[in-house]
Amino acid sequence: MIILQGFRKLTKIEVFLFKRKNLGSKLIQRCFCEENTMKDVDFENVPIEQIRNFSIIAHVDHGKSTLADRLLEFTGAIKQNTGQHQVLDKLQVEKERGITVKAQSASIVYSFKGKPYILNLIDTPGHVDFSSEVSRSLSVCQGVILLVDANDGVQAQTVANFYLAFGKDLTIIPVLNKIDLKQANPERVCHQLKNLFDIEAKDVLKISAKLGIGIKEVIEQIIEKLPHPKVDRHKPFQSLLYDSWYDKYRGALSLIYVNSGSAKVGDSISSCHTKKSYEIKTLSLLRPEEHSVDRIVAGQIGLLGCNMRNIKEAVVGDTLHVTSSPVGPLPGFQPPKSMVFAGIYPANLSEHTDLRKAIEKLTLNDSAVTVDIDTSPALGQGWRLGFLGLLHLEVFTQRLEQEHGTEAIITAPSVTYLIKLKATKETVKQGTNEIFINNPAVFPEHIRIEETHEPMVLGTIITPDSYLGPIMQLCQERRGVQKQAVNIDNDRVMLQYDLPLCEIVLDFHDSLKSISSGYASFDYEDNGFQLSSLVRMNILLNNVPCEELSTIVHSSKAQLVGRQMVLKLKELIPRQMIHIAVQATVNGKVLARENIKPYRKDVTAKLYGGDVTRRMKLLAQQAAGKKKMKMVANISVPRNTFIDFLKNDDFK
Numbered sequence: 268m269i270i271l272q273g274f275r276k277l278t279k280i281e282v283f284l285f286k287r288k289n290l291g292s293k294l295i296q297r298c299f300c301e302e303n304t305m306k307d308v309d310f311e312n313v314p315i316e317q318i319r320n321f322s323i324i325a326h327v328d329h330g331k332s333t334l335a336d337r338l339l340e341f342t343g344a345i346k347q348n349t350g351q352h353q354v355l356d357k358l359q360v361e362k363e364r365g366i367t368v369k370a371q372s373a374s375i376v377y378s379f380k381g382k383p384y385i386l387n388l389i390d391t392p393g394h395v396d397f398s399s400e401v402s403r404s405l406s407v408c409q410g411v412i413l414l415v416d417a418n419d420g421v422q423a424q425t426v427a428n429f430y431l432a433f434g435k436d437l438t439i440i441p442v443l444n445k446i447d448l449k450q451a452n453p454e455r456v457c458h459q460l461k462n463l464f465d466i467e468a469k470d471v472l473k474i475s476a477k478l479g480i481g482i483k484e485v486i487e488q489i490i491e492k493l494p495h496p497k498v499d500r501h502k503p504f505q506s507l508l509y510d511s512w513y514d515k516y517r518g519a520l521s522l523i524y525v526n527s528g529s530a531k532v533g534d535s536i537s538s539c540h541t542k543k544s545y546e547i548k549t550l551s552l553l554r555p556e557e558h559s560v561d562r563i564v565a566g567q568i569g570l571l572g573c574n575m576r577n578i579k580e581a582v583v584g585d586t587l588h589v590t591s592s593p594v595g596p597l598p599g600f601q602p603p604k605s606m607v608f609a610g611i612y613p614a615n616l617s618e619h620t621d622l623r624k625a626i627e628k629l630t631l632n633d634s635a636v637t638v639d640i641d642t643s644p645a646l647g648q649g650w651r652l653g654f655l656g657l658l659h660l661e662v663f664t665q666r667l668e669q670e671h672g673t674e675a676i677i678t679a680p681s682v683t684y685l686i687k688l689k690a691t692k693e694t695v696k697q698g699t700n701e702i703f704i705n706n707p708a709v710f711p712e713h714i715r716i717e718e719t720h721e722p723m724v725l726g727t728i729i730t731p732d733s734y735l736g737p738i739m740q741l742c743q744e745r746r747g748v749q750k751q752a753v754n755i756d757n758d759r760v761m762l763q764y765d766l767p768l769c770e771i772v773l774d775f776h777d778s779l780k781s782i783s784s785g786y787a788s789f790d791y792e793d794n795g796f797q798l799s800s801l802v803r804m805n806i807l808l809n810n811v812p813c814e815e816l817s818t819i820v821h822s823s824k825a826q827l828v829g830r831q832m833v834l835k836l837k838e839l840i841p842r843q844m845i846h847i848a849v850q851a852t853v854n855g856k857v858l859a860r861e862n863i864k865p866y867r868k869d870v871t872a873k874l875y876g877g878d879v880t881r882r883m884k885l886l887a888q889q890a891a892g893k894k895k896m897k898m899v900a901n902i903s904v905p906r907n908t909f910i911d912f913l914k915n916d917d918f919k
């Protein structure tokens with residue numbers, strides 16, 4: 268019966284029925300639905316004052332999706348979720364990793380003081396890589412639930428998300444979750460909220476999403492505290508396309524927020540961005556399953572299908588209007604910016620077409636991934652993809668494997684650098700001397716370079732103060748510059764550092780977690796480019812540069828990285844008939860060198876005793892042969908060696 272905590276108490280007759288007729292879950296379900304939930308609501312005519320659009324924002328794992336499930340159950344939108352997985356986490360990778368990747372929406376209905384309210388809930392991802400999803404979701408909300416784990420307390424993403432909502436002028440309902448945990452310390456967390464955000468303890472709700480405690484209070488505060496959308500149903504139809512995905516049968520579907528007017532199935536609508544027109548084929552509300560409606564009105568969120576063939580036509584941030592009454596565009600969004608790039612190649616050359624199809628399909632639903640064709644002499648034809656962060660890259664490749672059964676080789680991730688070239692006739696002709704590169708293979712010759720700039724982030728770390736020393740050392744090793752250190756309570760500190768992006772993309776988060784026994788949390792935001800001394804490191808095999816192995820490094824780290832690279836290659840490249848010199852060079856200067864000894868065939872084996880000069884002559888012939896071979900032979904580095912090397916992430 269634990270599930271019933273926090274919900275309406277059973278009446279005596281219900282308890283009786285429960286025991287006698289064993290109505291079990293049906294009865295429990297009725298308890299959720301009966302009192303405040305409504306099955307049939309006239310969605311078209313619900314007054315604007317009875318609509319609330321809100322999001323749940325929190326640090327990763329603080330319980331957003333669990334709370335979303337409880338809200339849906341409590342209002343009867345879904346049956347009680349007995350499975351382990353969250354209803355709004357639909358992707359396999361979300362279920363497996365327990366993280367939310369795509370924001371989802373659900374319209375729930377609740378009767379309060381005799382009136383039906385439509386509460387549009389937008390579940391958002393918590394991980395830093397997906398902050399563009401959070402930001403998009405917030406632009407259609409009037410308020411948020413700021414959910415904080417009562418045990419973990421305020422974490423780095425709580426801070427980032429709070430300021431995101433605060434900056435958009437949204438009403439914030441602070442909620443402490445997981446109060447059922449033994450170690451929960453609501454007072455301490457309230458103190459942190461007061462210190463950091465000036466939130467009063469009396470305004471903080473205390474709930475357990477897992478056990479369903481305090482859910483009713485959350486819903487009623489949403490109704491009482493959040494403002495209704497400021498929209499006008501009498502004006503022409505104007506809606507913001509804030510998410511889109513691809514459906515096999517219906518083409519691209521657009522999730523829209525109606526800012527004014529209304530539209531119905533059969534209307535012709537146009538896009539402000541592409542100027543194309545379409546006929547509305549389907550309209551539905553997400554409850555959370557699709558619920559078809561004929562008309563959608565201002566203040567609502569709905570799913571619109573209009574036979575868009577390609578996801579590129581459903582541009583996120585676009586404004587849609589009825590073709591016959593044109594309106595101006597609503598403020599759109601900054602397109603998500605790719606932060607991390609990696610090459611993707613088929614593991615088997617014969618699987619190139621399968622991999623291409625899989626990438627095409629996945630990018631249909633993930634417009635944040637950028638795709639460029641890339642080729643490598645060693646790995647063949649492939650692609651260079653851009654991602655929002657490392658987790659985004661991992662999730663994408665996991666989906667490639669799980670949903671499309673393809674096996675891909677992913678090269679070590681890199682970031683985008685800004686290079687300013689010396690003025691030449693060519694730069695004058697092009698009108699700019701700035702180039703952005705994310706592939707070391709196209710890094711210009713050093714004599715052509717005026718300045719190099721690297722992308723920076725402003726990182727926020729929240730940690731118990733006992734780990735302060737090692738964390739500051741880690742940031743220093745990663746070329747970080749401290750900006751701020753604030754005590755958020757008696758034993759917790761918030762640090763802010765300017766850090767080069769390339770220093771954090773690979774393993775910064777893991778290192779931070781391991782040196783703080785998992786207690787420190789990290790979040791970052793883009794902080795532009797900064798002048799920096801960058802060089803291209805080449806790897807030469809017997810003086811022949813190997814493009815795939817070149818990399819861009821900060822000059823202060825060149826020596827170290829070069830040493831590590833040649834040692835690793837010495838380990839990986841199999842011995843061959845000839846001697847191989849592996850060199851790491853910067854601007855023609857050798858920084859590190861290792862030798863791989865050749866096999867030595869015993870050419871004198873067939874001589875039994877005999878004259879020593881014959882033996883020497885044979886050895887001299889062998890040496891000459893090898894010298895000749897060294898000059899003409901291509902060193903054949905097996906494809907697997909490249910794969911092992913490129914996958915290696917020790918070079919930071």
Ligand SMILES: Nc1nc2c(ncn2[C@@H]2O[C@H](COP(=O)(O)OP(=O)(O)OP(=O)(O)O)[C@@H](O)[C@H]2O)c(=O)[nH]1
Nearest residue numbers: 327328329330331332333366367393445475476477
């Ligand atoms: N004890 C306890 N555990 C909870 C509570 N709420 C959520 N959890 C657990 O916390 C973990 C994370 O919950 P989620 O709902 O997936 O968290 P999330 O914030 O949606 O995570 P992301 O989608 O990755 O951002 C799960 O194991 C939940 O079962 C609670 O009230 N009490």
